[in-house]
Amino acid sequence: MGRLAGKIALxxxxxxxxxxxxxxxxxxxxACVVTADLDTGGASVVASGIEAEGYIARACRxxxxxxxxxxxxxxFVIAEFGQIDILFHNAVSVPLVNNCDRRITELxxxxxxxxxxxxxxxxxxTAKYVAQHMLSRKAGSIILTATVDALIGTAGIxxxxxxxxxxxxxxxxxxxxxxxxGVRVNAICPGFVATPHQxxxxxxxxxxxxxxxxxxxxIMSPEDIATFAIFLASDEARRIxxxxxxxDSGYTAFKSQIDLxxxxxx
Ligand SMILES: NC(=O)c1ccc[n+]([C@@H]2O[C@H](COP(=O)([O-])OP(=O)(O)OC[C@H]3O[C@@H](n4cnc5c(N)ncnc54)[C@H](O)[C@@H]3O)[C@@H](O)[C@H]2O)c1
Numbered sequence: 358m359g360r361l362a363g364k365i366a367l368x369x370x371x372x373x374x375x376x377x378x379x380x381x382x383x384x385x386x387x388a389c390v391v392t393a394d395l396d397t398g399g400a401s402v403v404a405s406g407i408e409a410e411g412y413i414a415r416a417c418r419x420x421x422x423x424x425x426x427x428x429x430x431x432x433f434v435i436a437e438f439g440q441i442d443i444l445f446h447n448a449v450s451v452p453l454v455n456n457c458d459r460r461i462t463e464l465x466x467x468x469x470x471x472x473x474x475x476x477x478x479x480x481x482x483t484a485k486y487v488a489q490h491m492l493s494r495k496a497g498s499i500i501l502t503a504t505v506d507a508l509i510g511t512a513g514i515x516x517x518x519x520x521x522x523x524x525x526x527x528x529x530x531x532x533x534x535x536x537x538x539g540v541r542v543n544a545i546c547p548g549f550v551a552t553p554h555q556x557x558x559x560x561x562x563x564x565x566x567x568x569x570x571x572x573x574x575x576i577m578s579p580e581d582i583a584t585f586a587i588f589l590a591s592d593e594a595r596r597i598x599x600x601x602x603x604x605d606s607g608y609t610a611f612k613s614q615i616d617l618x619x620x621x622x623x
Contacts, residue, residue: 358387359385359386359387359388360386360387360587360588360591360592360593361383361386361387361388361443361587361590361591362386362387362388363387364387364388364389364442364443364590365388365389365391365434365438365439365440365441365442365443366379366380366383366384366388366389366390366391366441366442366443366444366445366590367390367391367393367430367431367434367441367443367444367445367487368380368383368390368391368392368393368445368447369393369394369419369421369430369444369445369446369447369448369483370393370394370446370447370448370449370502371390371391371392371393371394371400371403371447372392372394372396372398372399372400372402372403373394373396373399373552373553373554374447374451374550374552374553374554374579375447375502375547375550375552375579375582375583376392376394376445376447376448377392377403377579378578378579378580378582378583379445379447379579379582379583379586379587380392380403380404380407380414381403381406381407381583382580382583382584382587383443383445383583383586383587383590384407384410384412384413384414385410385412386587386591388442388443388590389413389414389415389438390404390407390412390413390414390415391414391415391416391417391430391433391434391437391438392404392407392414392415392416392417393416393417393418393419393430393448394416394417394418394419394448395418395419395420395421395448397416397418400416400417400418401416403416404416415433415434415437417430417433417434418430419448421446421448421475421479421480421482421483422474422475422478422479422482423482424482424486427482427483427485427486428486431486431487431490435490440490440494441487441490441491441497442491442496442497442498442590443497443498443499443500443590444483444484444487444491444497444498444499444500445500445502445586445590446480446483446484446499446500446501446502447502448475448479448483449475449476449479449502450475451552451554451555452554453471453472453475454472454514454516454517455554455557457471457472458472458513458514458515458516458517459513459514459515459516460512460513460515461515464515464516468516469515469516471516472516472517472520473516473519473520473523475520476517476520476521476523476524477520477521477523477524477527480501480523480524480527481527484499484501484527484531484542487499488531488535488540488542491535491539491540492535492538492539492540494539495538495539495540496539496540497539497540497541498540498541498542498543498589498590498594499531499540499541499542499543500543500544500545500586500589500590501524501527501528501542501543501544501545502544502545502547502582502586503521503524503525503528503544503545503546503601504517504518504521504546504547505546505547505548505603505605505608505609506518506521507521507522507524507525507546508525508546508601508603508609509609524544525544525546525601528542528543528544528599528600528601529599529601532598532599532600533599536598536599541589541594541595541597541598542598542599543589543594543597543598543599543600543601543602544600544601544602545582545585545586545589545602545604546601546602546603546604546605546609547577547582547603547604547605548571548572548577548603548604548605548606548608548609549568549571549572549576549577549608550576550577550578550579550581550582551576551577551578551579552579559576571608572605572606572607572608573606573607573608573610573611574606574607575606576606577604577605577606581604581606582604585602585604589602
């Protein structure tokens with residue numbers, strides 16, 4: 358029996374990258390999955406692929422920046438499956454961040470608002486309406502995808518780091534407020550993950566080499582993050598809440614690559 362057998366999983370940003378891997382792997386672990394995304398076509402492709410494998414999935418359109426749209430998504434999952442046991446929240450426009458985010462001094466105010474709206478307000482709305490439902494059942498696991506950029510300084514993406522920093526803080530306070538009543542909340546902070554939109558870096562050999570050097574055990578795949586989400590979603594993690602977990606191939610474990618052991622011949 359799968360580790361998520363009988364559970365209903367809602368995955369935002371499910372049409373691509375980490376969310377897509379989450380949908381596919383959670384379904385293979387026995388969950389009924391709702392793939393929610395602004396990209397309706399992409400969400401349908403993922404849900405159809407899961408169904409073709411013999412598992413259960415539905416596609417749903419959502420714009421996580423819009424309260425009405427988020428509430429309709431929650432209502433859709435409940436109408437289809439009766440409950441939501443797992444929220445795996447990933448929805449973000451990676452091209453918006455990659456192309457438009459800047460160092461604070463060059464960051465247009467409009468871009469700041471766009472990124473904060475999508476990343477932080479989108480998390481607020483999604484988590485709020487799913488958590489209300491989970492609280493009514495006194496059960497559920499919320500997994501928010503943050504980033505290592507919320508934990509250590511990364512130059513040139515000040516709106517994204519601030520918004521994801523908010524997601525990290527929200528994870529802790531939400532867990533503190535909700536977990537005494539049965540709802541767990543955790544965040545995963547990935548390092549660089551080889552998703553389709555990150556090919557802008559991966560396709561440039563010099564950039565790729567730099568990123569590879571920063572990840573001690575190689576650049577991660579979306580599945581590396583999704584399998585961690587499966588653990589947090591499962592009953593194996595029944596007392597795990599309020600945690601901010603790096604899944605970063607060692608990215609945040611070192612400050613430089615200086616090898617003191619060999620310098621001092623230890
Ligand atoms: N890829 C990385 O290197 C990396 C690293 C650290 C953290 N993350 C985080 O992981 C999560 C997933 O990233 P990814 O690289 O898999 O992204 P992705 O671009 O592959 O997928 C994101 C999905 O979100 C959807 N989306 C965009 N705006 C939306 C909206 N307003 N409402 C609903 N859906 C919307 C997109 O259509 C897309 O399908 C994000 O939160 C991202 O910040 C990614």
